[in-house]
Amino acid sequence: MSRTVLNNATFYVGEELSPRTGSLVVENESISEIGEFVESRPDDVIIDLQGGYVMPGMMDAHCHLIYRDVADPYDIELRKSIPEATLDAVVNASVVLKAGFTTVRDVGSRGNIGVEIRNAVSRGDVPGPNIHPAGQILSGPGGLADFQPSHIFENRPYQHGLGVQVVGPDQARAAIRKQLKDGVEWIKVGVSGTGFNPLCPAERNGLSEIEFAAVMSEAKYQGVPVAAHAESAASVRAAAFYGAQTIEHGIYIDDESLELMVANNVTLSPTLSMYRAFAIRGSSMGIPSVIVDEHKRTHERHAQSIRMAFEAGVPIVAGGDAGLTHFPQGYCAEEVESYIEVIGMTPRQALSTITVNIARLLGVIDTVGTIDVGKRADLLALRVDPLVSPKALLDPKQKILVMHDGVVV
Numbered sequence: 084m085s086r087t088v089l090n091n092a093t094f095y096v097g098e099e100l101s102p103r104t105g106s107l108v109v110e111n112e113s114i115s116e117i118g119e120f121v122e123s124r125p126d127d128v129i130i131d132l133q134g135g136y137v138m139p140g141m142m143d144a145h146c147h148l149i150y151r152d153v154a155d156p157y158d159i160e161l162r163k164s165i166p167e168a169t170l171d172a173v174v175n176a177s178v179v180l181k182a183g184f185t186t187v188r189d190v191g192s193r194g195n196i197g198v199e200i201r202n203a204v205s206r207g208d209v210p211g212p213n214i215h216p217a218g219q220i221l222s223g224p225g226g227l228a229d230f231q232p233s234h235i236f237e238n239r240p241y242q243h244g245l246g247v248q249v250v251g252p253d254q255a256r257a258a259i260r261k262q263l264k265d266g267v268e269w270i271k272v273g274v275s276g277t278g279f280n281p282l283c284p285a286e287r288n289g290l291s292e293i294e295f296a297a298v299m300s301e302a303k304y305q306g307v308p309v310a311a312h313a314e315s316a317a318s319v320r321a322a323a324f325y326g327a328q329t330i331e332h333g334i335y336i337d338d339e340s341l342e343l344m345v346a347n348n349v350t351l352s353p354t355l356s357m358y359r360a361f362a363i364r365g366s367s368m369g370i371p372s373v374i375v376d377e378h379k380r381t382h383e384r385h386a387q388s389i390r391m392a393f394e395a396g397v398p399i400v401a402g403g404d405a406g407l408t409h410f411p412q413g414y415c416a417e418e419v420e421s422y423i424e425v426i427g428m429t430p431r432q433a434l435s436t437i438t439v440n441i442a443r444l445l446g447v448i449d450t451v452g453t454i455d456v457g458k459r460a461d462l463l464a465l466r467v468d469p470l471v472s473p474k475a476l477l478d479p480k481q482k483i484l485v486m487h488d489g490v491v492v
């Protein structure tokens with residue numbers, strides 16, 4: 084099999100993202116050599132990167148592949164049938180890959196679309212990144228994913244939504260076992276509300292503590308990791324106390340929850356850039372004012388929480404939560420710039436949140452997440468240095484190529 088040789092670039096190598104100029108050789112889907120001078124063979128495929136910069140393929144820790152052209156919960160659920168949402172996920176898988184994302188965690192889907200799109204990509208039926216899916220979001224009546232007002236569906240839970248309603252610890256435990264049967268790799272649970280669902284704001288606890296404790300205990304018993312959507316102070320504290328692998332959003336982190344996050348090795352997935360976009364430019368994005376106002380109200384507190392976590396050494400992973408008309412799939416890359424501007428990370432620290440930190444969280448650090456000999460060739464080549472111009476991560480014109488498993492996509 085012929086090799087592919089990427090020439091004439093700076094490669095950000097290893098967990099430290101150390102710059103190495105020269106060439107990189109791809110053989111059998113993996114990186115076989117990185118060096119200043121690489122001896123080429125007659126049948127090598129040579130790609131001249133013309134002085135560009137190569138980083139590991141980006142990752143998104145908070146993706147919903149079914150989100151497309153969304154402005155509010157109606158667009159996620161009632162506007163689209165399950166077949167239409169499935170086709171959206173197929174389109175989005177290709178879009179995020181071409182945007183430079185070679186691995187994503189899908190943290191909530193309708194039906195079992197997240198799992199099915201992972202399977203379709205693994206089979207090679209459709210193009211897409213490596214996908215680590217959760218299923219429907221475990222949620223209570225009046226909780227995170229209970230988007231429909233009580234007069235809809237005669238007060239019965241909507242079966243085909245982003246969430247699955249659980250009442251009591253037994254239903255919470257049963258939902259986990261059913262999702263494992265259906266092939267999920269993560270459990271996503273809505274512990275609190277969100278500004279995106281005006282019926283259950285950020286400060287409200289969407290599950291009872293006994294239900295959430297049951298989720299955590301069953302997940303631990305089954306050995307499946309948990310992504311806990313937690314915005315209220317009590318929900319963040321509970322997620323940290325019970326040791327969820329990730330806290331999603333984490334708006335109201337306080338000293339007590341921070342201590343628990345550190346002690347229990349909890350990762351924070353703040354989705355800062357989309358929440359910030361809602362607060363700062365939500366109206367021009369066509370987002371309903373009730374949702375914009377909620378995010379304006381909580382934005383400063385959110386930024387403060389992320390700073391607290393970052394300074395305490397909590398691992399932070401970039402998540403997009405993208406798929407809006409004006410914050411489309413791929414905009415997870417805006418996290419990097421937001422962390423530099425708002426949180427005070429160095430560019431290198433910020434770039435780690437969208438690569439190596441996520442690989443570590445997903446347990447795939449031995450195969451992807453850094454540029455090293457022996458790892459799979461998941462790469463993003465840019466015309467400019469992403470450590471100097473993080474905006475380039477969002478700009479299609481600055482991309483030279485995206486490589487996934489050694490193949491240019």
Ligand SMILES: [Zn+2]
Nearest residue numbers: 145147190404
């Ligand atoms: Zn989300």
